[in-house]
Amino acid sequence: LLVRLQNERDDWEHALNFVGSIRLGIGGVSGHWSARDILAHIMAREQHLADRLHELQQGESLPPCQTQDELDTFLEEFGYPDFESPLLAEANADEWVVQKYRNTPFQELLVLEIHAFEAIYESLQAISEEQLNENKFFARVKRSTYEHYRLHAADIHKRFKTAVKR
Secondary structure, eight states: HHHHHHHHHOOOOHHHHHHHHTTOOOOSBBTTTOOOHHHHHHHHHHHHHHHHHHHHHHTTOOOOOOOOOHHHHHHHHHHSSOOOOTSOHHHHHHHHHHHEEEEEEEEHHHHHHHHHHHHHHHHHHOOOOHHHHHHHHHHHHHTHHHHHHHHHHHHHHHHHHSOOOO
């Protein structure tokens, strides 16, 4: 899992470099989102996963929110939506994140995203395969990281036919 995750991560970083900083804000990469918006979306998904993995390391488990009050409390406590709640439409949660980070400087957003990825990687090194299986984390890791990387890297290459000249 770790080797695959790192390989997929390398491909994702290559896709971001393909865009180049000058084109980060251009929309229409994935729907109306820019590559910068996609990074915010991925960062929030990764942070959600990193926090759930940390809870698993601590022997805790936070179930998905089942009421609006729980969703509101979760959002206030963590600063991102509970992506696993059945009450929250995925598109609405994603759009909320994009709007929240719309005015965050790109470098700051990139640092947040890198930290979230590193937290995931470190947690995966520390958690046993048995624990990951028992809690269905293999699928969750795949869904929150490299499935998104692949999907949005394809969006980037479809929108921008050539890499930025440096």
